[in-house]
Amino acid sequence: MDSTTHSPLPPTERSLPVDAVKQRSLVAALRTFLPEDAVLFREEDTRPYECDGLTLYRQLPMVVALPENEDQIRRILQLCHEHKVPVIPRGAGTGLSGSALPHPGGLLLSLAKLNRIVSIDARARTATVQPGVRNLAISEAAAPHRLYYAPDPSSQIACTIGGNVAENSGGVHCLKYGLTVHNILRVRGLTIEGEVVEFGGLAPDAPGLDLLALVIGSEGMLAVVTEVTVRLVPVAQTARCIMASFADIGEAGDAVAALIADGIIPAGLEMLDQAASRLVEPFANAGYDLDAAAVLLCESDGTPEEVAEEIERMSAVLLAARATRIQVSNSEAERLRFWAGRKNAFPAAGRASPAYYCMDGTIPRRRLGEVLKAIQALEPKYGLRCPNVFHAGDGNLHPLILFDDADPDSVARAEAFGAEILELCVQMGGTVTGEHGVGVEKLDQMCSQFDRSTLDAFLGVKRAFDPAGLLNPGKVVPTLHRCAEYGRMRVHAGNVRFPELPRF
Amino acid sequence: MDQALSQLCETVRAASEARSPLLIRAGGTKDFYGNESSGTVLDPRTLAGIVDYEPTELVITARAGTSLTEVEQLVTENGQMLAFEPPHFGAHATVGGCIAAGLAGPRRVSFGPTHGGVRDFVLGAKLIDGRGELLSFGGTVMKNVAGYDVSRLLAGSMGILGVIAEVSIKVLPRAMSHHTLCFEMTETAAVYKLNEWAGRPLPLSASVWHDGALFLRLAGASAAVRAARHQLGGEGIDNDRADAFWASIREQTHPFFEGEAPLWRVSVPSTAPALSINEPQMIEWNGALRWMRSAQPAERVRECARQAGGHATLFRGGDRSAGAFTPLTPPLAAIHRRLKAQFDPLNIFNRGRLYPDL
Numbered sequence: 114m115d116s117t118t119h120s121p122l123p124p125t126e127r128s129l130p131v132d133a134v135k136q137r138s139l140v141a142a143l144r145t146f147l148p149e150d151a152v153l154f155r156e157e158d159t160r161p162y163e164c165d166g167l168t169l170y171r172q173l174p175m176v177v178a179l180p181e182n183e184d185q186i187r188r189i190l191q192l193c194h195e196h197k198v199p200v201i202p203r204g205a206g207t208g209l210s211g212s213a214l215p216h217p218g219g220l221l222l223s224l225a226k227l228n229r230i231v232s233i234d235a236r237a238r239t240a241t242v243q244p245g246v247r248n249l250a251i252s253e254a255a256a257p258h259r260l261y262y263a264p265d266p267s268s269q270i271a272c273t274i275g276g277n278v279a280e281n282s283g284g285v286h287c288l289k290y291g292l293t294v295h296n297i298l299r300v301r302g303l304t305i306e307g308e309v310v311e312f313g314g315l316a317p318d319a320p321g322l323d324l325l326a327l328v329i330g331s332e333g334m335l336a337v338v339t340e341v342t343v344r345l346v347p348v349a350q351t352a353r354c355i356m357a358s359f360a361d362i363g364e365a366g367d368a369v370a371a372l373i374a375d376g377i378i379p380a381g382l383e384m385l386d387q388a389a390s391r392l393v394e395p396f397a398n399a400g401y402d403l404d405a406a407a408v409l410l411c412e413s414d415g416t417p418e419e420v421a422e423e424i425e426r427m428s429a430v431l432l433a434a435r436a437t438r439i440q441v442s443n444s445e446a447e448r449l450r451f452w453a454g455r456k457n458a459f460p461a462a463g464r465a466s467p468a469y470y471c472m473d474g475t476i477p478r479r480r481l482g483e484v485l486k487a488i489q490a491l492e493p494k495y496g497l498r499c500p501n502v503f504h505a506g507d508g509n510l511h512p513l514i515l516f517d518d519a520d521p522d523s524v525a526r527a528e529a530f531g532a533e534i535l536e537l538c539v540q541m542g543g544t545v546t547g548e549h550g551v552g553v554e555k556l557d558q559m560c561s562q563f564d565r566s567t568l569d570a571f572l573g574v575k576r577a578f579d580p581a582g583l584l585n586p587g588k589v590v591p592t593l594h595r596c597a598e599y600g601r602m603r604v605h606a607g608n609v610r611f612p613e614l615p616r617f
Numbered sequence: 618m619d620q621a622l623s624q625l626c627e628t629v630r631a632a633s634e635a636r637s638p639l640l641i642r643a644g645g646t647k648d649f650y651g652n653e654s655s656g657t658v659l660d661p662r663t664l665a666g667i668v669d670y671e672p673t674e675l676v677i678t679a680r681a682g683t684s685l686t687e688v689e690q691l692v693t694e695n696g697q698m699l700a701f702e703p704p705h706f707g708a709h710a711t712v713g714g715c716i717a718a719g720l721a722g723p724r725r726v727s728f729g730p731t732h733g734g735v736r737d738f739v740l741g742a743k744l745i746d747g748r749g750e751l752l753s754f755g756g757t758v759m760k761n762v763a764g765y766d767v768s769r770l771l772a773g774s775m776g777i778l779g780v781i782a783e784v785s786i787k788v789l790p791r792a793m794s795h796h797t798l799c800f801e802m803t804e805t806a807a808v809y810k811l812n813e814w815a816g817r818p819l820p821l822s823a824s825v826w827h828d829g830a831l832f833l834r835l836a837g838a839s840a841a842v843r844a845a846r847h848q849l850g851g852e853g854i855d856n857d858r859a860d861a862f863w864a865s866i867r868e869q870t871h872p873f874f875e876g877e878a879p880l881w882r883v884s885v886p887s888t889a890p891a892l893s894i895n896e897p898q899m900i901e902w903n904g905a906l907r908w909m910r911s912a913q914p915a916e917r918v919r920e921c922a923r924q925a926g927g928h929a930t931l932f933r934g935g936d937r938s939a940g941a942f943t944p945l946t947p948p949l950a951a952i953h954r955r956l957k958a959q960f961d962p963l964n965i966f967n968r969g970r971l972y973p974d975l
Contacts, residue, residue: 236812237888260816281762289730292760294769295737308948315886316927317725317905318734318773320943321953321971326736326769330762347728347818370673376696376790378730415818418840475758477674507759547760555763562763566750573959574765577952589764 128163129217131175139176139198139220146188151226153177162221165206165213166268170553174201174215181226183303183339190337191307193220199583200305202333204245204276207268209471210552212279212332212588219586222337224275230254231340238345239298239315244275244338248282251343260345263290266548267456275338281330283548285381285455288506289414292548294329296344302328302336305579310336327574332550333585335578349414352380353424354448357431358405358438362386362489363482365407368434369505370478372411375430377423381412382506383455386485389500389513390454396461399454402438409436409505410451458502458513466498466515470527474538475509475547484541488512488534495530497523509547510538536561551589559589560596568596618751621663622782628659629780630749633963641776641967643682644709647718649933651775652941654970661713664782669757672697676740676757678785681713688712697788700724700731701738702823704867713781716742719773722867723823723834726887726902728815730789731822731836736772741785744771744778747961757785776967777975778960792836794843795822797859798851800831804891807831808904812888815903819845825866826900827873834863866901873899878910879935881918885927893921908932915939942971950974 136154143152153159154176163171175198180186193200199219206213215221227243230250234240235258240251248269252261265284266272272282278300281293290296299313313325328335359365365384372379385393385408390401401408411431413423428439442448462469476484485501492499495514503510512534516527535545535558545551545558559568571590575582591599618626632639638656642648662682669678672695679688685705692698702722703715721734741755744767755761755768771781802810807826814821820837833851835842846853854862865871874880883892887904896911911918915931916939922929928943945953950972957964957975969975 234888235816237886238812238816258816281766283760287760291730291733291737294766295733304948304952310948310952311946314927316884317902318719318884320928320930321945321949322774322778322956323719323736323770323772324949324952326766326772330766335765347816349818373673373675373790376793378790415838416841416844418844419838422838422840475760477671477758479671479673504760509758509760542756543758544756544761544763546763547758548762550762551764559763564753566746567752567754567764570746570752570754570767570960571764574767574956577955577959580955 128172131173131217136175142192143178151179165208167209167211167554170211170214172215172217174221175218177221179223179226187303187307190303190305194306199586201585202337204273205271207272210550210554212550212552214553239342240345241342242274243340245273248272248274248277255345259348261348262343263296263346264293274341278329278338278341279333280550288382289378289380297329298344299342300328300338301340302338304336305584332589334575334588350416351420352412352414353420354410354412354442354451355427356440356451357409357436358402359407360437362407362485364435365409366481368431371430371434379411380414383410384503384505386501389458389502392465392500393454393458393461397454397457399450401454410455462513468516468518470514470531472512472531472534473546473549474535474543476538476541476543478508480541487537495526497526497530553588556591556595557599559591560599626745626749626751629745632965633747636963638965638968641780643711643714646707646710647714650718651970652937654967661780675788676785677788679712680783681781683712685710685712685715692788696791698791700789701735702867712784716772716781716784717776723863726905727822728820736769738787739768739772740787742768742771742781743783745780745782747963747965775971777957777971794839795836796842796846797854798833799854800851802831811903824903879912880933881909881911882930882932883907883909883922885925889925892925919943
């Protein structure tokens, strides 16, 4: 059963029934080697797993397994492979694209119990951890050594490293310190057949093709991650942030280009448009200039001397780029206050509107002003507001379409608005997803971004790792049929769970 | 699709129909690297030229046959660089060959945004597969998680998956300031110190230990370089001499690389102790890359690398009957074979260049 061929419908209509006979036999087989409480199948127990952070897609899994170690995972995979049962790996379930959406005839493999930090080697600057370890927990454990794990998706207090590997997660600091793919040395995993595979290693490279690069960001479709070794980097001695106001959104976009052109790679470079500033200010009291068309946050980190030098250069560039106001943080508390608004944009959107739909397109930086103005121009067309927060440094937009999920017409307009934004990103030479993943959410837009030959090559990669097509089937790569349907089908809207978590 | 590109696709299609192997080769500067392969030479230099370069986007897109020197000159004129500092190994190196070989230079292990190997800076690629189809992976933006990251997989793929037609590479600003320091130090002390320094926020951009001397390159904001010089001590080397020295490491023209003795590239965790084979060595990348001149049998060198937690490649010279690269574990070998079969079903590209059965 291919869940992706179904058009998005309200949850009650979408969720497909579970085959009770198959379920009983799978549960019995799992319980021969798993403790009773590690195998869930009753609806009240599997319900919490019916969706990830994208809640409009819901599906009860046939069975949920909660293994505690690699050997149990191996046996689960062997069993599922033998009986042709799809396996859907899941970390903390904070993903925003439905990558961990269950399969009605499948086993949901929760890696949450594998949450041990195996070792920290301060001299080698590495940490080896199990997949269920939270992103922030790694940095906390490394802190006594003045080291940390750089990628910082804003769900970092909850999201797990296994999920980060699956999604190639970003964060605010990836302009300078890279994405997940740049900070992982080694992934140990299991193939769908239950064989142990090591991708990468503790040396700077591994023999053969760079399968590690391929596995990172593969959304759980190529292998099940059982252990990860991450690279740790030294904590900067100090950081300061500039908050700059602009009278025009295009000028703010040009200021971003001017900083890069001057040879500066800020530690963080984020932007909020006026609608976003006004949305978050009452919530966060960050001190944003509410009269500005755009607020730019530009951070420098390093030694105190280095930061002083860089802040001076950045300020000069921003003023030359027609910033109307510039404020430099003078204390750590002030720096964190500048960031508080940006980091709370999603919860603020959740408070200001019954629901919101977060887009994740990335565009070339030089198109920032143009795209933002185009999005603003679309607001009256759809009768919906769309504040924008984004990673300006790498052109990754997060337009937040505010809508009412109780009103089907509002949902439909939000869907259409979102689809138009993503199509715009593709037209501008960008991508439909910068860091949230394709999952089930952006399958249709994959049809616009890639030609059929390339999509078929992706399916070929999938077959090379998982010939039986059992690992997280139907995600990321749309079928030929799906792309043919696209255009007639409406793009759905989504809700975000865990609204209290800051998101980027 | 322009004429040069469609012609190349046509050549591949014809070779595929005839089951006739192709040897992808442009300037031939890396002929020595990898295992021997055979076939009709396919020269991608018919595909040449910069497709797009907008310095403020930090990305350059070039056709595979573009000269690596041309790309480096252009980005240098704009105050930028290829951060992975790729070796050319000759005047005719091309961008495609640079990506396919996947070799990075001294800056591979540095602090901050310049850290990383070739694949870390690949953002997108166009590839002609074994059916003669033009595929397009990734893109030109920094953050892109749409689809599997096949463009990064091409770095170091030795041409076995297809003909790289075009690549988009992330570029970075050149450092404001740089300075090289020299220390007298034993191998053990150097590896110890390098790892200690790498754990501190110092602007390290390259390191080499050889024959009792450790060279350290600092690069970054002037204030950071100044402070690090002050903190680390050592003897300063004037910039012209230092630049020539680092070029001799990158291009392997340093006297260590002269002569006929087989050159092994031993890649290990940076904290690995001295290798169990006592032969002349040059150590880069804070201890993680150990070049060794040794005529020992491949099994012995590979065992020594394995004990140190890494792997060994017979880089230049020597007897390659045991393969240039460390053999893969059976599950990884199976994935390699199936990937090769997906991209190149009739096995026409660079047969045996990476492994005998690929």
